[in-house]
Amino acid sequence: MTRSLGIDIGGTKIASAVLDHDGTVMDVETTPTARGGDLILEQIAAIVDGFAGKYDLPGIGIAVPGDVNPITGIIRSAPNIGWTDLDIVEHVRALLPAEAAVRVDNDANAAAWAEYRFGGHPRTDSFAMITVGTGLGGGFVINGRLLRGATGAAGEIGHLALVPGGDSCPCGSRGCWERYASGSALQRASVAAGWDNPTAGQDVLSAAGTHPAAHQVVEGVARDLTRGILLLSSALDPSLVILGGGLGSDRRFLAIAQEALAGAEVTPPRSRPQLRTAVLGPLAGAIGAADLSLEPADQKTEPEASRTGTNSADKVHLSGIIPQVPNYA
Amino acid sequence: MTRSLGIDIGGTKIASAVLDHDGTVMDVETTPTARGGDLILEQIAAIVDGFAGKYDLPGIGIAVPGDVNPITGIIRSAPNIGWTDLDIVEHVRALLPAEAAVRVDNDANAAAWAEYRFGGHPRTDSFAMITVGTGLGGGFVINGRLLRGATGAAGEIGHLALVPGGDSCPCGSRGCWERYASGSALQRASVAAGWDNPTAGQDVLSAAGTHPAAHQVVEGVARDLTRGILLLSSALDPSLVILGGGLGSDRRFLAIAQEALAGAEVTPPRSRPQLRTAVLGPLAGAIGAADLSLEPADQKTEPEASRTGTNSADKVHLSGIIPQVPNYA
Numbered sequence: 284m285t286r287s288l289g290i291d292i293g294g295t296k297i298a299s300a301v302l303d304h305d306g307t308v309m310d311v312e313t314t315p316t317a318r319g320g321d322l323i324l325e326q327i328a329a330i331v332d333g334f335a336g337k338y339d340l341p342g343i344g345i346a347v348p349g350d351v352n353p354i355t356g357i358i359r360s361a362p363n364i365g366w367t368d369l370d371i372v373e374h375v376r377a378l379l380p381a382e383a384a385v386r387v388d389n390d391a392n393a394a395a396w397a398e399y400r401f402g403g404h405p406r407t408d409s410f411a412m413i414t415v416g417t418g419l420g421g422g423f424v425i426n427g428r429l430l431r432g433a434t435g436a437a438g439e440i441g442h443l444a445l446v447p448g449g450d451s452c453p454c455g456s457r458g459c460w461e462r463y464a465s466g467s468a469l470q471r472a473s474v475a476a477g478w479d480n481p482t483a484g485q486d487v488l489s490a491a492g493t494h495p496a497a498h499q500v501v502e503g504v505a506r507d508l509t510r511g512i513l514l515l516s517s518a519l520d521p522s523l524v525i526l527g528g529g530l531g532s533d534r535r536f537l538a539i540a541q542e543a544l545a546g547a548e549v550t551p552p553r554s555r556p557q558l559r560t561a562v563l564g565p566l567a568g569a570i571g572a573a574d575l576s577l578e579p580a581d582q583k584t585e586p587e588a589s590r591t592g593t594n595s596a597d598k599v600h601l602s603g604i605i606p607q608v609p610n611y612a
Numbered sequence: 613m614t615r616s617l618g619i620d621i622g623g624t625k626i627a628s629a630v631l632d633h634d635g636t637v638m639d640v641e642t643t644p645t646a647r648g649g650d651l652i653l654e655q656i657a658a659i660v661d662g663f664a665g666k667y668d669l670p671g672i673g674i675a676v677p678g679d680v681n682p683i684t685g686i687i688r689s690a691p692n693i694g695w696t697d698l699d700i701v702e703h704v705r706a707l708l709p710a711e712a713a714v715r716v717d718n719d720a721n722a723a724a725w726a727e728y729r730f731g732g733h734p735r736t737d738s739f740a741m742i743t744v745g746t747g748l749g750g751g752f753v754i755n756g757r758l759l760r761g762a763t764g765a766a767g768e769i770g771h772l773a774l775v776p777g778g779d780s781c782p783c784g785s786r787g788c789w790e791r792y793a794s795g796s797a798l799q800r801a802s803v804a805a806g807w808d809n810p811t812a813g814q815d816v817l818s819a820a821g822t823h824p825a826a827h828q829v830v831e832g833v834a835r836d837l838t839r840g841i842l843l844l845s846s847a848l849d850p851s852l853v854i855l856g857g858g859l860g861s862d863r864r865f866l867a868i869a870q871e872a873l874a875g876a877e878v879t880p881p882r883s884r885p886q887l888r889t890a891v892l893g894p895l896a897g898a899i900g901a902a903d904l905s906l907e908p909a910d911q912k913t914e915p916e917a918s919r920t921g922t923n924s925a926d927k928v929h930l931s932g933i934i935p936q937v938p939n940y941a
Binding site: 350360407408409421423425426428430431432433434435436437438439440442443444445446447452454455456510513514515516517518519520521522523548550551553554556 | 679689736737738750752754755757759760761762763764765766767768769771772773774775776781783784785839842843844845846847848849850851852877879880882883885
């Protein structure tokens, strides 16, 4: 029976899940993330070793919070865990029998895939997941396939320029969406509104149902979230947007975000996506990575090399026809 | 031999193309668009009649500048040609043998498909076309399939909120991308900069190579175009962006847009898409519509009805597992 292992490497925890071919989670394990890239590699080796003793593992998927190329298997940068230009796939493959498939993906993409596949959400061919936690991330499933983009960076929407010339972001840019719509943004807005303590954001969220001033703070963040969602809708027209992450999957926040989306001016009038919360919680990344490790090779984004070639289709043949077309500017 | 007819209904011209199965354009015809929705329907009937006398036409595709649902075949709104809630597919099907396939698509999507299929551009699985003409439109091809979105509105990026609270748009909203990056925007900016005549935009474009002030005006529009392209890149990470439309496919404009994109700050650093001009010109919509008319039915966006169902994949089975997961917040 086909089983695969997903390992989701977060800044504070590593969550691992063994997945059966039908989406049944057979086993899970979580462990605090070690400090230092090399120590984390040792943790991965121990996790793989432990599960490989119990299960046949034809596929292993790794989910990483950072800039990942799923084709080459290279993690270009994952600042939270101290990796730069690391060939994680080679590293993990060395631990395994030669025929095992090893894949790596961005954690938000892996989580989006898990929710799409196993979240029990309404069926759709245009699915977006937005992870609203400390920061903001996302992943899209289009026509049944994870959208990775040319370099694996599709869905990295946290630094989308929501407000040109807006608030400074540690990334060096200004007006990034995650400065306005994230758990950190809620925390900052709460402190600014006078909730003067280390858990201000959570307190404000708890108070939002009964305390108008708290509701207003949450509403501000929800409005900035839905402004970005409407930007994405202009491009992708998803029918469904799943909110994940600590803040996004909170039902109190969902209700306020749904109100904000329903109240947003949308012109020209177009349909608004349905908003729902994620259901797989902190296991989503591991589940998605496990499932993606077994996807057929043709589902991957195109290799860098082929992008310099030409399309397989011939150029259209217009000779002898164009002269019949009058006066096109 | 399979042939299909594409009819691209523009505000001023109707362009028609008969396409062979390998992308050869066999025949074209253009005619000024009549004034009034009913007259245009008569024009379509005459065009179909004319070509049906010369060719076997198993497929007919219609491209329309407006809000179209390619599944239902209903044009919800096409203000430039006076159609609202028109079942164009039913109308055209009535002109044809029962077995003919009739499809309708948004014109920008049809043009994007044509460039992707027959433009001879570098091969890519993440392809965006942006039509920069009087207004701004777009279409995306993801993993080899046209992205239509949940309601057929994917790629309708002209009214994406580039500048929150920015310039008023006739659509009723503010800060829409096409107010800043389009032929009309160039015309307005040129007049504002002192080119006081009816063809100010074209004059400025002609003068941009030699006249610094003219270059600056074009550069402003190009910069606003690339700002929107970078927004799309955050979401979709395309490797290639094709610029079409009167302004977009002008090589003088392309050069300035390429400079603007290369000079834009992109943080965190990510790859920028390659910019190229469209090659099929004003026939792109007709060619794309012709080719799309023969696509398999499963390539269409999902029917409205199925979106209330649940995903075919089972919900993930977590019973007996979750208790082993410590303390997830």
